[in-house]
Amino acid sequence: MHSGSPHSTPPALQPPSSHYENFPVASVLCPPRLRPAIAAIYWFARTADDIADEGEARPAQRLQDLAACRDDLFAAAEGRPGSRRWPPVFDALQPVIAEFDLPVGLLADLLSAFEQDVVKQRYATEAELLDYCRRSADPVGRLLLHLYGVHDAESLGQSDNICSALQLINFWQDLSVDIPRGRIYIPRELWAVHGVDEAQLMARDVNPATTELIATCTRAARARMLQGIKLPAAVARRLGGFDGWRAALELRCVIQGGLRILDKMAAMEHRTLVQRPKLGAWDAVVIFGKALWP
DSSP states (O other): OOTTOTTSOOGGGSOGGGSOOSSOSSOTTSOGGGHHHHHHHHHHHHHHHHHHHSSSOOHHHHHHHHHHHHHHHHHHHTTOOOOOSSHHHHHHHHHHHHHHTOOHHHHHHHHHHHHHHHHOOOOSSHHHHHHHHHHHTHHHHHHHHHHHTOOOHHHHHHHHHHHHHHHHHHHHHTHHHHGGGTOOOSOHHHHHHHTOOHHHHHTTOOSHHHHHHHHHHHHHHHHHHHTTTTHHHHHHHHHOHHHHHHHHHHHHHHHHHHHHHHHHHHHTTTOTTTOOOOOOHHHHHHHHHHHHOO
């Protein structure tokens, strides 16, 4: 699919369920009144991500398309008509922005991260990578908390830890997919610590040094995820009642989904340079059980 052609089927027309996801999106656990808003945010993020990643468009075309998407975002926020290139996305998102007074800057941060993906394929330091996560992942959690009416600094920080951890877990499970595309998200500073060089990573050479490097990355992601472990309780208190219970349960499912992927990576001895772990039906049972009885 060529995202740059106005005559092709745009990524926006793909429903969210057409993409494999580790974690639930607007599931039955979300408060029903918020499901359309959450789905609209997801469609926007998924579509922009596809513009950056999918199809055969050249980098210049991808950046041009993302710039057009940004223009449409600001048009939607201001109640103006946009380009109509992605009508399902912005027809759904515009009323949500108005109804919930969504922080449009968070949506723009997502576009900034996707633009970076087009042009940046290496990261020197962990701080540099986490800045990417701050724009590619953290806005999603903050938008969700905004819908829930949760605005305190502690909860926002916990959400950031969960979302950054999820992004990092995606990186570590997707090494066999990203590296053939030329992208290495493991920071260079960690390569040196473990005696790994770029040639080994590009060759997806599974050896004690590369697997220990990946194991180190997964341990850090787990620790970051656990820093957000108290967020579901805060959301439950804020929403109260059954809505609070179900929203907290979904958040716990998201957290447990990330931890389950880390468990599967450990079980395969962190050989994700050559194999991508996925969650199956039994994993869903385990995740739900751990979320239901934390």
